[in-house]
Amino acid sequence: MQVEDRIRAFIEQQFLVEFDATFPEDTDLFREGVMDSFGYVQLHRFLEREFDIKFTESELTDALLVSCTQICVHVLRKIAQRGAATSGAAMDDVQPLPITA
Amino acid sequence: MCGIVGFLARDADSTKFDGILASMLGRIGHRGPDAAGGFADDICALGTARLAIIDPAAGAQPMSDASGRYWLTYNGEIYNYRELRDELEAHGRVFRTRSDTEVLLEAWIAWGPECLPKLNGGFAFAIYDRDLQSLVLARDRFGKRPLYFTRHKDDVLFASEMKAFVAYPGFHFEQNAGQIASILGQWTPLPHQTGFTGIESLGLAEWLEIRDGTLTRRCYEHLTFDRGPAIATEADAIARIRATLIDSVRLRLRSDVEVGVYLSGGLDSSVIALLTSSETERPVRTFSLAFESADLDESDAQREISGFLKTDHTTLTIGHSDIVANFEAALYHAEVPTFRSAFVPMYLLSKRTREAGIKVVLSGEGADEAFLGYDLFKETQLRAAWDGMDGATRLQRIASLYPHLDHYGPQDLAAVTSLYHQFSRERMPGLFSHELRFQNGRFSTRLLREPGDAFAAITGHAAHDPGFGAMTAVQKAQWLEFQTLLPGYLLSTQGDRMALAHGVENRCPFLDKAVVDLAGSVNLRFDDGFEEKRLLRKAFADSLPPAISAKRKFPYRAPDSAAFAAIRPDMLDAVCSDQELAKLPYLDVRFARALVAKILSRPAAEISTKENQTFMFLMSLALLHRQFVSGERLTPAAPARMTFADYRAGARAGHASQGSFISVT
Numbered sequence: 001m002q003v004e005d006r007i008r009a010f011i012e013q014q015f016l017v018e019f020d021a022t023f024p025e026d027t028d029l030f031r032e033g034v035m036d037s038f039g040y041v042q043l044h045r046f047l048e049r050e051f052d053i054k055f056t057e058s059e060l061t062d063a064l065l066v067s068c069t070q071i072c073v074h075v076l077r078k079i080a081q082r083g084a085a086t087s088g089a090a091m092d093d094v095q096p097l098p099i100t101a
Numbered sequence: 102m103c104g105i106v107g108f109l110a111r112d113a114d115s116t117k118f119d120g121i122l123a124s125m126l127g128r129i130g131h132r133g134p135d136a137a138g139g140f141a142d143d144i145c146a147l148g149t150a151r152l153a154i155i156d157p158a159a160g161a162q163p164m165s166d167a168s169g170r171y172w173l174t175y176n177g178e179i180y181n182y183r184e185l186r187d188e189l190e191a192h193g194r195v196f197r198t199r200s201d202t203e204v205l206l207e208a209w210i211a212w213g214p215e216c217l218p219k220l221n222g223g224f225a226f227a228i229y230d231r232d233l234q235s236l237v238l239a240r241d242r243f244g245k246r247p248l249y250f251t252r253h254k255d256d257v258l259f260a261s262e263m264k265a266f267v268a269y270p271g272f273h274f275e276q277n278a279g280q281i282a283s284i285l286g287q288w289t290p291l292p293h294q295t296g297f298t299g300i301e302s303l304g305l306a307e308w309l310e311i312r313d314g315t316l317t318r319r320c321y322e323h324l325t326f327d328r329g330p331a332i333a334t335e336a337d338a339i340a341r342i343r344a345t346l347i348d349s350v351r352l353r354l355r356s357d358v359e360v361g362v363y364l365s366g367g368l369d370s371s372v373i374a375l376l377t378s379s380e381t382e383r384p385v386r387t388f389s390l391a392f393e394s395a396d397l398d399e400s401d402a403q404r405e406i407s408g409f410l411k412t413d414h415t416t417l418t419i420g421h422s423d424i425v426a427n428f429e430a431a432l433y434h435a436e437v438p439t440f441r442s443a444f445v446p447m448y449l450l451s452k453r454t455r456e457a458g459i460k461v462v463l464s465g466e467g468a469d470e471a472f473l474g475y476d477l478f479k480e481t482q483l484r485a486a487w488d489g490m491d492g493a494t495r496l497q498r499i500a501s502l503y504p505h506l507d508h509y510g511p512q513d514l515a516a517v518t519s520l521y522h523q524f525s526r527e528r529m530p531g532l533f534s535h536e537l538r539f540q541n542g543r544f545s546t547r548l549l550r551e552p553g554d555a556f557a558a559i560t561g562h563a564a565h566d567p568g569f570g571a572m573t574a575v576q577k578a579q580w581l582e583f584q585t586l587l588p589g590y591l592l593s594t595q596g597d598r599m600a601l602a603h604g605v606e607n608r609c610p611f612l613d614k615a616v617v618d619l620a621g622s623v624n625l626r627f628d629d630g631f632e633e634k635r636l637l638r639k640a641f642a643d644s645l646p647p648a649i650s651a652k653r654k655f656p657y658r659a660p661d662s663a664a665f666a667a668i669r670p671d672m673l674d675a676v677c678s679d680q681e682l683a684k685l686p687y688l689d690v691r692f693a694r695a696l697v698a699k700i701l702s703r704p705a706a707e708i709s710t711k712e713n714q715t716f717m718f719l720m721s722l723a724l725l726h727r728q729f730v731s732g733e734r735l736t737p738a739a740p741a742r743m744t745f746a747d748y749r750a751g752a753r754a755g756h757a758s759q760g761s762f763i764s765v766t
Contacts, residue, residue: 016712044513076178
């Protein structure tokens with residue numbers, strides 16, 4: 001399963017939502033009452049465990065994980081950074097992905 | 102303490118008034134099992150189900166003045182009635198009884214609505230002026246005692262509990278989706294909300310006059326936190342806290358029957374038990390709840406304080422089956438949607454208390470609101486000061502906020518910090534302090550197909566208050582607590598309604614106006630508020646065991662959805678069956694189905710707070726619909742047998758101008 005699909009499935013299952021035209025993936029999950037502190041921590045734990053990534057404090061505060069779209073962007077970026085680091089590329093070579101959500 | 106009912110019906114057939122009154126009183130007879138009384142003339146009827154506490158022999162109701170012009174039906178206690186009586190006697194008023202009922206009646210006659218700010222107590226009453234043909238309803242400042250009213254065609258009805266309206270000919274209950282959205286969002290009804298269309302609760306410190314077909318509502322006092330005395334030093338603050346609470350407890354021990362204490366094991370009720378013990382000669386009767394689930398149980402602390410004070414102690418232990426078996430009965434008394442099950446054990450505790458022969462108890466409600474005991478107040482300060490704090494301070498403060506919540510543990514602090522960062526700026530006008538809490542509420546509104554703006558009502562309610570805008574962030578948080586969770590759940594669903602379900606009157610010494618005013622003067626004056634209720638602790642540190650005076654707040658909770666998931670009672674069909682869910686036209690059935698499936702299929706540890714409380718809301722909405730809207734599970738109630746003062750035209754013809762007193766069943 002693709003990264004985006006795994007994230008989407010987790011959110012749908014965990015937060016009792018179904019993404020569709022009436023509830024698009026760029027919906028702010030806080031504003032819609034989908035996520036609270038417990039849910040946010042659950043999501044955070046899931047992402048770090050599932051994709052073997054670690055968010056820094058500044059990443060968490062600067063770019064909050066508020067929508068499925070935005071979460072996917074961040075996770076893909078972290079995975080790309082990790083891959084670059086593993087293959088010996090300098091971190092500076094990795095271009096950050098735009099945050100659009 | 103009593104239950105009151107009545108109506109003003111100009112065009113109705115008054116020959117039926119006594120029967121209607123008896124049926125309405127029968128619905129709330131649990132509030133006053135000692136006696137029932139009624140009054141009627143040709144347009145108005147008043148009734149009282151009386152729990153006799155002060156002057157049991159002579160305080161019968163409804164009570165009239167000597168002329169028969171004014172008639173009063175009254176629920177509650179005016180604790181400063183002796184002082185008011187002295188004042189009234191100095192003005193030449195003569196009393197026939199030593200009851201607080203007569204003091205209230207004479208105070209109204211002497212001062213009119215000007216008497217209301219003078220009253221120190223929990224009360225709701227109706228007073229009828231036969232000459233003016235006007236009816237006035239009034240309620241205490243903190244919402245300790247209930248009073249509901251509704252317009253039915255051309256009639257105006259009122260009652261201590263809405264269930265009395267069931268007995269009024271032609272009256273029907275209908276759940277109100279707009280109000281339900283508001284209740285789900287903010288966790289509890291606002292002071293005027295009920296969840297039912299057309300039925301309103303009289304607000305806090307409100308009085309209502311019905312005259313010539315017009316209803317006029319006024320507020321006699323607004324809640325502020327700057328009315329207290331000037332306090333110069335911490336030592337003075339501590340001394341005054343102690344003295345003011347001693348006075349408050351003394352006032353609330355005014356009773357002609359024995360007074361007990363509800364003992365949770367926390368600081369607040371321990372202070373009350375301590376002060377009660379010092380005012381009474383024989384051991385105080387104390388009553389506590391214990392839980393089979395260790396994570397909910399405080400019985401060690403209860404044993405410690407009851408042993409220390411040598412009280413005559415009773416403990417009632419609650420398990421999952423107790424919650425489920427009594428949920429419907431307790432909800433019938435609560436009458437409003439509820440987000441927790443913790444009111445059910447209180448229903449059972451009042452039953453046990455009454456069986457033990459006690460019909461008045463003191464309890465600790467209001468201490469956390471007055472003295473900033475909730476973590477919410479610290480959270481508000483933290484978020485308000487967020488931008489000026491360094492990262493280490495933020496982490497340290499967050500870590501101290503909710504140590505009982507697993508997701509606030511060290512491993513998740515970074516995630517929680519990022520969440521707080523997001524909530525460090527106000528998004529909902531005036532509601533900054535409660536924005537994180539309302540995330541849970543926002544989730545609950547997903548039960549509704551069209552929730553609309555669930556927070557419009559509370560935003561408007563706050564904006565309407567003349568002093569709210571100028572309050573500090575923490576004072577706003579306090580104000581919101583005094584308007585929502587305290588009157589909308591703690592004093593009502595978990596307090597008055599459960600106690601009075603079994604004829605027990607609960608009194609709250611921390612909700613004396615002098616105590617609340619004093620707390621406003623000392624809060625955050627001598628500390629930063631991060632040690633909860635520090636001054637209150639210091640005031641009684643020398644008089645309580647260290648394990649109690651230093652004990653951190655332990656939230657009172659009961660098994661919620663876990664109890665239903667474990668027991669699987671038949672009543673679950675109300676939320677599992679599509680046919681049953683379809684009876685709630687406002688419901689998003691797809692979401693409700695998904696929620697229930699998760700609650701019943703996943704371990705309790707995987708159920709979040711918001712899911713838990715949303716499930717409780719769903720259960721209560723469905724069961725309230727069965728009881729009040731469809732009537733299919735409505736608890737039967739026989740008409741009350743009452744003494745009746747008959748001032749209707751027919752009676753007057755036969756009994757001159759004083760009316761006739763008869764017994765009506």
